[in-house]
Amino acid sequence: MRILVIIPAYNESAAIEKVVSGLLDAAKAFSDACDYIVVNDGSSDRTEYVLDEKGLNAITLPANLGIGGAVQTGYIYAKQQGYDVAVQLDGDGQHLPAFIPELIAPIARGEADFVIGSRFLGKGSFRSSSVRRCGIRILSGVIYCMTGRRIMDVTSGFRAVNRHGIDLFSDEYAKDYPEPEGIVRALKNGLSVCEVPVSMEKRETGESSIGLLMSVYYMIKVTLSILLIGLEKPDGKLKEAER
Amino acid sequence: MSGVLHAILILLSLAFNVLVLNMVRQGRAELRYALAWLGVGIVMLLLSIWPHLLNVIAELMNVAVPINAAFFLAILFLLSIMLGLTVVISGHKNRIYKLTQLVAIQEKRIAELEKKLTEQPAKRE
Numbered sequence: 001m002r003i004l005v006i007i008p009a010y011n012e013s014a015a016i017e018k019v020v021s022g023l024l025d026a027a028k029a030f031s032d033a034c035d036y037i038v039v040n041d042g043s044s045d046r047t048e049y050v051l052d053e054k055g056l057n058a059i060t061l062p063a064n065l066g067i068g069g070a071v072q073t074g075y076i077y078a079k080q081q082g083y084d085v086a087v088q089l090d091g092d093g094q095h096l097p098a099f100i101p102e103l104i105a106p107i108a109r110g111e112a113d114f115v116i117g118s119r120f121l122g123k124g125s126f127r128s129s130s131v132r133r134c135g136i137r138i139l140s141g142v143i144y145c146m147t148g149r150r151i152m153d154v155t156s157g158f159r160a161v162n163r164h165g166i167d168l169f170s171d172e173y174a175k176d177y178p179e180p181e182g183i184v185r186a187l188k189n190g191l192s193v194c195e196v197p198v199s200m201e202k203r204e205t206g207e208s209s210i211g212l213l214m215s216v217y218y219m220i221k222v223t224l225s226i227l228l229i230g231l232e233k234p235d236g237k238l239k240e241a242e243r
Numbered sequence: 244m245s246g247v248l249h250a251i252l253i254l255l256s257l258a259f260n261v262l263v264l265n266m267v268r269q270g271r272a273e274l275r276y277a278l279a280w281l282g283v284g285i286v287m288l289l290l291s292i293w294p295h296l297l298n299v300i301a302e303l304m305n306v307a308v309p310i311n312a313a314f315f316l317a318i319l320f321l322l323s324i325m326l327g328l329t330v331v332i333s334g335h336k337n338r339i340y341k342l343t344q345l346v347a348i349q350e351k352r353i354a355e356l357e358k359k360l361t362e363q364p365a366k367r368e
Contacts, residue, residue: 039347061347065340073344080348175340 001108004083005036005100006074008067009091013046017054019093026097030104037077038091041070067157068178075170086169087160095158099198103160106194113191114165116151116183117158121197135219139180142223146230147187152195154180164191180222184229252291260284276331279324 005023009016016038027034037057040047042064051058059073071088078086085107089095099117106112139154157179161169168189174181186193263280266272272280290296290313300316301309 059347059351061343062350063339063343065343069340069344072340073347076344077348175336 001031001033001084001104002082003031003034003085003087003100003104004074004078004081005034005087005089005097006071006078007036007038007089007091008041008070008074009038009043009047010041010064010067010070011043011045011047012091013043013050015093016047016050016091017056019089019091020054020056022093023089023097023100026100030101034100035083036089037074039070039073041065041067066176068173068175071157071178072169072173075166075173078166079170083166085160085162086166088157090157094201096199096201099158099196100160102196102198103158106196107160107162111192112194113162114183114186114193115160116153116156116193116195117198117200118153118156118195119198119200120152121195131215135215138219139222139226142226143180143184143187146184146226149187149193151183151193154183158198158200161186161191174225177218177222181225181229184226188229188232249291249294252294253288256284256288256291259287279327283320 005027007016007019007023012019020036020038023036027036035057037059038051040051040058040060042061044064048058048060050056051060059077061070061073065073074088075086085104087100087103089097089100095117103115103117106115136153136155140151143154144150159179159182165186168186168191169182172185174185183193260281263272263277263284267274267277297309297313301307301312304312304315306312306315
């Protein structure tokens with residue numbers, strides 16, 4: 001089983017090397033076929049220089065596309081290179097590579113196509129503002145209404161998919177705030193989704209991709225897009241599976 | 244309407260049409276998108292030559308004041324053009340995304356191939 005860890009990085013020159021070396025250390029323990037790719041999202045700081053200097057395996061986007069476009073680049077690369085599993089790991093060090101085996105396990109057992117690392121299933125203590133938790137709960141409810149599935153940590157960017165997920169996401173992936181939409185799209189296309197408990201670090205460097213002022217916009221945009229994807233007719237893939 | 248105003252309106256409409264045609268000719272606007280504006284220009288020209296046409300339109304629409312009919316139609320037209328532009332921009336955004344992603348991946352492949360090429364001759368020697 002060939003695994004690709006996709007590490008999106010935007011202005012992470014301070015953290016990226018540590019994230020990659022942490023991943024490589026952790027990877028020794030669980031797989032000898034675990035590669036990584038850093039997707040440098042048109043960073044304006046020294047990220048590209050650091051990647052070059054340390055000889056890290058990286059793709060540098062010539063323009064800033066945002067998290068969705070960067071992660072999708074990783075999925076396209078995974079598809080081209082024929083990887084069996086793709087794992088998303090943030091470039092700022094908040095996701096712990098030690099949990100990757102747990103993310104991959106349900107895929108390896110053939111029980112799931114798409115596994116989300118969830119902060120709300122007991123492991124570790126997740127500290128965030130009550131506003132944020134409330135927003136996550138609302139989105140979780142909207143997703144439940146549209147798909148009938150209860151996903152707790154809908155905004156977690158720590159996730160793994162098999163080939164079905166790689167195909168789907170390299171084809172279609174939301175441009176900004178893509179995490180909740182990805183879940184709905186996966187469920188709509190007949191992928192099986194599950195959550196496993198993980199704990200996360202507080203982000204060391206870099207800013208949260210969602211500022212205070214943007215949260216209202218975030219909620220409206222994401223809710224609307226979930227509703228719209230939910231109303232979409234299931235596309236060819238699902239029909240194929242039904243036949 | 245005074246003769247002077249009449250003349251000015253006709254000249255302005257003509258100038259608008261010439262401007263649009265010139266933009267297309269110079270390649271600054273694509274005919275596909277300029278076509279709608281040419282349509283506007285021709286309507287403007289017709290209306291400025293025969294202002295009475297506007298009264299006929301307003302009567303057909305059951306609008307009491309002709310200029311209100313003109314405003315209504317103009318706003319409707321502008322809205323539809325802007326919606327159309329939104330569609331065009333979104334299409335461009337999708338294509339630019341795809342291009343950026345594939346260019347970046349190709350760039351990586353090229354760099355890897357170049358590296359291989361520079362390493363190989365060294366090994367042979």
